[in-house]
Amino acid sequence: SIPTYTLSNGVTIPQIGFGTWQTPDGDTAISSVKAALEAGYRHIDTAAAYGNEASIGQAIADSGIDRSELFITTKLWNTQRGYDTTLKAFDESMGKLGLDYLDLYLIHWPSNGKQFSDWQTINAETWRAFEKLYNDGRIKAIGVSNFLPHHLDALAKTATVTPMVNQIEYHPGFMQTETVDYCNDHNILVQAWSPLGTGKMLTDETLTGIAANYGKSVAQVCIRWCLQTGTLPLPKSVTPHRIRENLDVLDFTLTDADVQTINQLPYIGGSGLNPDTVSF
Numbered sequence: 001s002i003p004t005y006t007l008s009n010g011v012t013i014p015q016i017g018f019g020t021w022q023t024p025d026g027d028t029a030i031s032s033v034k035a036a037l038e039a040g041y042r043h044i045d046t047a048a049a050y051g052n053e054a055s056i057g058q059a060i061a062d063s064g065i066d067r068s069e070l071f072i073t074t075k076l077w078n079t080q081r082g083y084d085t086t087l088k089a090f091d092e093s094m095g096k097l098g099l100d101y102l103d104l105y106l107i108h109w110p111s112n113g114k115q116f117s118d119w120q121t122i123n124a125e126t127w128r129a130f131e132k133l134y135n136d137g138r139i140k141a142i143g144v145s146n147f148l149p150h151h152l153d154a155l156a157k158t159a160t161v162t163p164m165v166n167q168i169e170y171h172p173g174f175m176q177t178e179t180v181d182y183c184n185d186h187n188i189l190v191q192a193w194s195p196l197g198t199g200k201m202l203t204d205e206t207l208t209g210i211a212a213n214y215g216k217s218v219a220q221v222c223i224r225w226c227l228q229t230g231t232l233p234l235p236k237s238v239t240p241h242r243i244r245e246n247l248d249v250l251d252f253t254l255t256d257a258d259v260q261t262i263n264q265l266p267y268i269g270g271s272g273l274n275p276d277t278v279s280f
Ligand code: A2P
Pocket: 019, 193, 194, 195, 196, 197, 198, 199, 202, 217, 219, 220, 234, 235, 236, 237, 238, 239, 242, 243, 245, 246
């Protein structure tokens, strides 16, 4: 089985999660989550904004896997931030997922987006609702996504519970060192979304060379590198053999020299999304 990390509140979380951003709702989401659960993933990451919560809920229900063995994350969409709107959005996500408790709930983005002019206040109000849901036992752990140090500092001014997780874009060439250092200093686990750089790292020549030395794929090297640098990778795929491949990373270890080489890779691409300026 997959090793776990332990969050600051003692909750354990499988070290690799199944990403579902850009996985279309309906048959694709259902069949790919089923393939993931069959392959041995027990940690599924979704978001209200991905539009696939209902399909993921169906795949979970159909799997017959005991709820206690699963770790399910979803995220509050930007426009739903605020105290009452968060409580309502949470219930909607839970209805779609068909769950009676959630393992991890995240604020999806920190910035103003289209709707708000004061991200500090809206995030503080949202976090108050997260703390209520957490204290009421409806969620096992709460966190944020795409928060940079200044967003985390602002949240800390009014928070009574420190976020247990910050889910950020993280892959070779995009290590976000300042944010990761901040999280490590505050006992916040970093989850890596798009650990393959949305697929853009897969043809990198340095990574291709390293992967060949281990008899592994570049995707597996990226995922392994996330683990060895202390983050929790959330690779996304809708392709069954890739879904299995991305979990088959526990039988090799990158040397320190290879980790260092990967740490030095320049930015060659990723999502291009900036937490300070996203317009949604
Ligand atoms: P697909 O879903 O069609 O299988 P990221 O997790 O960094 O966002 O990357 C996701 C992208 O990488 C998707 O386009 C996905 O394609 C592709 N991908 C995922 N796993 C692999 C793999 N093991 N080999 C090649 N491509 C992969």
